[in-house]
Structures are given as C-alpha cells and as structure tokens.
Amino acid sequence: MILxxxxxxxxxxxxxxxxxxxxxxxxxxLGLAAIGxxxxxxxxxxxxxxxxxxxxxxxxxxxxxxxxGVRSLVGIESNICGISGLCDLTERDLADFDLYLAGFHIVxxxxxxxxxxxxxxxxxxxxxxxxxxxxxxxxxxxxYINAVQKNPIDILVHLNFGCQADAAEVAKxxxxxxxxxxxxxKKRHLTDDELAAAxxxxxxxxxxxxxxxxxxxxxxxxxxxxxxxxxxxxxQIDNIEGRMPQLRLAEYKRRHL
Numbered sequence: 001m002i003l004x005x006x007x008x009x010x011x012x013x014x015x016x017x018x019x020x021x022x023x024x025x026x027x028x029x030l031g032l033a034a035i036g037x038x039x040x041x042x043x044x045x046x047x048x049x050x051x052x053x054x055x056x057x058x059x060x061x062x063x064x065x066x067x068x069g070v071r072s073l074v075g076i077e078s079n080i081c082g083i084s085g086l087c088d089l090t091e092r093d094l095a096d097f098d099l100y101l102a103g104f105h106i107v108x109x110x111x112x113x114x115x116x117x118x119x120x121x122x123x124x125x126x127x128x129x130x131x132x133x134x135x136x137x138x139x140x141x142x143x144y145i146n147a148v149q150k151n152p153i154d155i156l157v158h159l160n161f162g163c164q165a166d167a168a169e170v171a172k173x174x175x176x177x178x179x180x181x182x183x184x185x186k187k188r189h190l191t192d193d194e195l196a197a198a199x200x201x202x203x204x205x206x207x208x209x210x211x212x213x214x215x216x217x218x219x220x221x222x223x224x225x226x227x228x229x230x231x232x233x234x235x236q237i238d239n240i241e242g243r244m245p246q247l248r249l250a251e252y253k254r255r256h257l
Contacts, residue, residue: 032217087151104163143165157208172201180245185210186209
C-alpha cells in the first residue's frame with residue numbers, strides 16, 4: 001500500500017516540532033503528492049493557532065510549496081465547541097484555508113455552560129475509565145453530526161478519542177455529506193467493532209499520521225494493522241494508491257466564496 005497524501009500534520013504554529021517548510025520537504029522526500037499542515041484551531045486554549053498568525057502560516061506553506069513542488073494545503077484541525085455543532089472556524093475564516101479537519105478536544109472554549117459540562121463529562125469518563133451514560137453518548141453523537149451537517153468539514157479526525165459517540169451514526173452522516181473519516185496512525189481511536197460498523201455504512205476513509213514531528217509524516221503502520229485485522233477494503237480509502245479525496249471545503253468555496 002502506497003500513501004498518496006498525509007492530510008494531518010502539525011507544525012510549530014501549534015505544538016508540532018517542525019516548521020511547515022520542514023514538514024513539506026519531508027513529504028517530498030517520501031514521494032507524497034500532497035500534505036496538509038493542520039494546526040489546532042483557535043479555541044484550543046493550550047495549543048491553538050492564533051488568527052493573527054494565519055497570514056504568516058500561509059506564507060510559509062506557499063513558499064515551501066513553490067520550493068518543493070508538493071501540493072501543500074493550508075489546513076486547520078478545528079475544534080467542535082458544542083452539541084450544536086459549532087466549530088471554531090467561522091465563515092470569514094474559510095477563505096484562508098484549503099483543508100478543514102475537525103474533531104473533539106477537551107481543552108477548548110466551549111459554546112455554553114452545558115457544553116462545558118459535556119466536555120468535562122467526557123474528560124472524566126476517559127481519565128477514570130468509566131463507561132459513559134447513554135445521554136452523554138447521545139450528546140457526543142449529536143455534536144459530531146451537527147458539526148458535519150453545519151460545516152464544510154473535509155475530514156472528521158480521531159472519532160471517539162477521549163469521548164464516546166455512536167460511530168455508525170456519525171459515519172452515516174459523514175457518508176451523506178461527503179466528509180471523510182480519519183483512520184489515525186497516531187492513536188487507535190475506534191475499536192475494531194466500531195471501525196467495522198462505520199465501514200459497513202459505506203463512508204469513505206483517509207489514513208493520516210497526525211504527525212507532530214517530521215519523522216512520523218507518512219507513517220501508516222498502526223492504521224494498516226487495524227485495517228488489515230478488521231478487513232476494511234482498501235478501495236474505501238481515498239488517499240492511497242494514487243487516489244486523492246474530493247475535498248468538501250474546496251467545493252463549498254467554489255459555490256459560496
């Protein structure tokens with residue numbers, strides 16, 4: 001299996017160890033056709049990129065793209081900030097980005113007090129290894145679904161990492177709206193049963209490294225181990241063997257911006 005593009009890498013603009021240029025040069029060394037530099041979104045109070053930093057972020061990515069010839073996407077790993085599906089990438093921000101990743105993170109500024117309780121509930125359940133309540137699972141599932149329905153998200157990242165949703169229901173929504181599900185090679189976020197149930201919906205996948213240093217860019221080992229074990233058809237993965245995904249944000253921008 002040959003990876004075509006790695007759409008989830010971090011740089012020094014959040015808490016990655018390398019610059020955008022170093023990530024992109026590594027992509028060239030690996031023979032990747034494309035790479036996404038996708039630092040944490042604005043509401044992540046520990047590691048989020050600042051809006052004032054975005055112009056420099058773009059300049060560095062575009063310069064490295066010209067230097068290397070590797071398609072280099074200005075991306076963001078946006079935060080889901082509430083059950084309503086609010087994300088921290090606004091309509092005004094969309095013009096700056098080529099690639100829209102989104103996921104659930106604990107240390108973010110949530111939309112409402114109820115959402116803070118929802119976030120803390122997931123954090124405590126995860127840290128204490130406590131089974132979440134049915135209502136918490138429903139709220140988390142609804143947050144993911146609302147985010148996909150309301151925002152032109154290209155890739156939903158590490159579904160169920162640090163939280164618990166109904167993976168099949170989220171996958172159905174992603175399938176219907178043209179959002180890809182990530183299979184992460186950094187951390188196993190779905191159980192084998194959850195991944196099988198998601199795949200059975202017909203959702204499309206991408207494999208990403210979630211690299212925080214150049215030595216992990218293009219790493220697919222953990223993801224491929226699970227894909228092989230579960231029996232996910234490789235034809236259902238759209239960033240391998242020369243295939244490139246159809247990005248939802250690009251189509252949205254063509255129509256609306």
